[in-house]
Amino acid sequence: MYIENLKVVDCTIRDGGLMNNWNFDDDFVKTVYKSCVEAGVDYMEIGYKSSEKAYSRKENGPWKFCDEADIRRIVGDNKTKTKISVMIDIGRIELDAIKPKKESAIDMIRVACYVHQIDKAIQHAEHCLDKGYEVCINLMSVSKVIEPDLDEALRDIAKSRVQTFYLVDSFGSLYSDHIESLMAKYTTALPGKQIGIHAHNNMQMAFSNTITSIKCGATMVDATFLGLGRGAGNCPMECLIAFLKNPKYRLLPILEGIQKKVHPLEKEIQWGYHIPYMISGSMNEHPKDSLEWMDSDNRNDFMSFLRKMHDKEVLE
Amino acid sequence: MYIENLKVVDCTIRDGGLMNNWNFDDDFVKTVYKSCVEAGVDYMEIGYKSSEKAYSRKENGPWKFCDEADIRRIVGDNKTKTKISVMIDIGRIELDAIKPKKESAIDMIRVACYVHQIDKAIQHAEHCLDKGYEVCINLMSVSKVIEPDLDEALRDIAKSRVQTFYLVDSFGSLYSDHIESLMAKYTTALPGKQIGIHAHNNMQMAFSNTITSIKCGATMVDATFLGLGRGAGNCPMECLIAFLKNPKYRLLPILEGIQKKVHPLEKEIQWGYHIPYMISGSMNEHPKDSLEWMDSDNRNDFMSFLRKMHDKEVLE
Known part of the structure; x- marks a missing residue:
């Protein structure tokens, strides 16, 4: 699938850091x-x-x-075509x-x-834009946002100077129908803007949902080496690059990073x-309960976890 | 997604047996x-x-x-709603x-x-049909079959008394576009017949491709507990049942089998x-090379495996 203006964003360190509190050594980060x-x-x-x-x-x-100084230690003056991105959280x-x-x-x-923070997010993003950065806004947990709130957020984004807006499946709860529906809403509400996709792999849908988003017009796509990321992880970079078959990208260096470090x-x-x-x-729930369960001695007691999550449906 | 006539087929023992030469003990098979x-x-x-x-x-x-006698030891007279299926290979x-x-x-x-065996497959299936069984034909390796051969096979199936025909992604090489295209071809060529889907998970597409097939009209879908199957495995039963949200199916007993045995x-x-x-x-290749690689001491040398598979593209 050749899409000339597609941009691939690696999030291995940023999202993977959620699993080790960002304690990657320099050699790891340099390899990625x-x-x-x-x-x-x-x-x-x-x-x-x-x-x-x-x-x-x-x-x-x-x-x-x-x-x-930490970034410079890894990338020097970064005289490459790969741009450097960081994420910021409102209030942090x-x-x-x-x-x-x-x-x-940093380039981006x-x-x-979250949806209630969209005005602050636009303020933050435009602040960074004015300082010379590329910017984008990632609206998290959209699977919990009701339509009037989402429509209002999209109207705010449409009026802003922010050029890129992300569909983020924070809970890994979206199926392809959801992706198609949300992508249609985003592209309709935000003409002329770039739409991105950040998927999670709770239901083994991360890669597939990324492909679906691309087919629906997403041109900025997140992935991580071997899917490294919080909990079930992300769209695997190796699957994405193998799928794209775009001469701009090469699979072998991705495999090198995976083999040596990830x-x-x-x-x-x-x-x-x-x-x-x-x-x-x-169940469209935040992964915090499942992350706690996986950290406990009960991690392989799947039946008890389902019963705990279904605690209100006692006859299940 | 409520589909009244959907049928779920568990292949845990049959496809999983490809990984252990069908050496499951009775307790394992009884639990499944x-x-x-x-x-x-x-x-x-x-x-x-x-x-x-x-x-x-x-x-x-x-x-x-x-x-x-082996089957009876597990299922007795099987006075349940779950039917028993076996697979046969031509010439075996x-x-x-x-x-x-x-x-x-046995019920089915x-x-x-393979595509060159389609006439024999129809003969086998109609023989079993005449003995009173439900039958179906699973055309393997369709990702290597050129269109005139596939069209001829579909014409033969259309003329036969075989009521169910399967889309089988033997190499785990099909993306959603392939599934949509093949499902459109199968449903058009085989009006009134039932179409099934059997997916493999090489590219983490098995579950997603199963959903896509269902949306395209497949009403018989294969899955295995925890995706157990050859190599990358199959569509995970637990993902499928959680997706269907059909009151006919329950997730907890699937988790019990996974937790206790799989x-x-x-x-x-x-x-x-x-x-x-x-x-x-x-690369749309038979998994035999990757299975051999995974059985060798080189299993984690991903770069060498890519180079080996790409041996004709020496500048890759």
């Missing part, structure tokens, strides 16, 4: 960066940019904060701490928000499809 | 059977029916042969060895064939998504 550059990946999201007033350095590694960053683009190795700042990490941390994540996804 | 019955699964495919002239009892467990079974339905616990016989089996045999299977799937 080198793989992205050689594979032709358009953006590498290297972490969250956060304030130390919001998060402790003791509990979180450098990629929760993305200091300029002081906007004044963001330098002008010309003093930063993505603002993650696959060996499976011995230390567990992510990917597991029954508790499937249950929370299929 | 009990789960299927309690979950409302319409058919349980308990194995292959094969001749001992084709396969050795030394190398293969009972579910490669499906003797009547003597038709005279198949008893009349009234003497057997599925004939697996999940613990992961300590002994490996199946499911792995990079070598993804590579062979994305």
Whole structure:
């Protein structure tokens, strides 16, 4: 499927960091960066940019904060075609701490928000835009947003100067019908803007939902090496690159990063499809209960987890 | 998605047996059977029916042969709504060895064939039909069949008395566009017949392709507990049942079978998504090379496997 203006965004470190508090060593991050550059990946999201007033350095590694010096240690002056992205959360960053683009190795700042924060997200994004960055807004947990609220958010985005808006399946609960319906709504409400997709793999739908989004007009697509990410993980980069068959991208460097760093990490941390994540996804619930369950000694007691989640349907 | 005439076919023992030569103990098979019955699964495919002239009892467990006595030991007289299915391969079974339905616990016989065997497959299926069984034909490796051959096969099926025909993604190489195209072809060529889907998970598309097939009119769908099956495995039954949300089916008994028997089996045999299977799937190749690679000490050398598969594209 050849789509000239498609952009692939690697989120391995940023989303994967949710599983190890962003404690990747430099060699790991450098390997992912080198793989992205050689594979032709358009953006590498290297972490969250956060304030130390919001998060402790003791509990979180450098990629929760993305200091300029830390990024430079990995990418130098980044004289490559792969742009560097960071994500910010509303209320976890002081906007004044963001330098002008010309003093930063960062190219794109993505603002993650819930629907009630959309005005703040636009303010944050336009602030970064004015400092010279590419920006985009990722509206999380859309599977819980009722239509009037979503329509209002889309009207606000349409009026803003923000050029890119993301469909985010935070709970891994969306099937292809949902994706088609939401993509139709997004593209209709936001003519001339770029739509992105960020999928989770609770129900083994992340890659398929990414393809569906592309068919529906998404031109910015998130993926991670071997699907590394919170809980069930993300759309696997290797599947996406193999699917695209676009000469701009190469699979072998992705496999190199997986082979050297990401696959060996499976011995230390567990992510990917597991029954508790499937249950929370299929029930359209936040993965926090399934993540807790997977961290407990009961992780393989799938029946009890289903009963716990269905506690109000006692005759199930 | 409520579809009144949908039938779910469990293939855990039959397809999973490809990974352990059908050496499941009785307790394992009984647990899967009990789960299927309690979950409302319409058919349980308990194995292959094969001749001992084709396969050795030394190398293969009972579910490669499906003797009547073995089946009865599991299902008794099977006074349940779950029907029992077996698969036969062309040239690996003597038709005279198949008893009349009234003497057997088997309800359905599925004939697996390649496109050049379609006439033999129809002969086999109609032979079984005349003995009183439900029958269907599973055309394997359709991702390698060119259109004139496929059209001829479909014309032959259309003229036959065989009521059910399967879309089988043997190599796990089909994306949703392929499924939509093939389903359109099958439903157009076979008016009044039932279409089934059997998917493999090489590219994490098995469940999604199953959903796509259902949306395109498939009414018989194969799945296995925790996706157990050859290589990357199959459409996971738990995802399918959670998706269907049909009061006819229950998820909890499926989780019971997984928790008690199928999940613990992961300590002994490996199946499911792995990079070598993804590579062979994305290249539309038979999984035999990736299966061999996964059985070797090189299993985690993904780069070398890609290079081996791409050996003709030396500059890749």
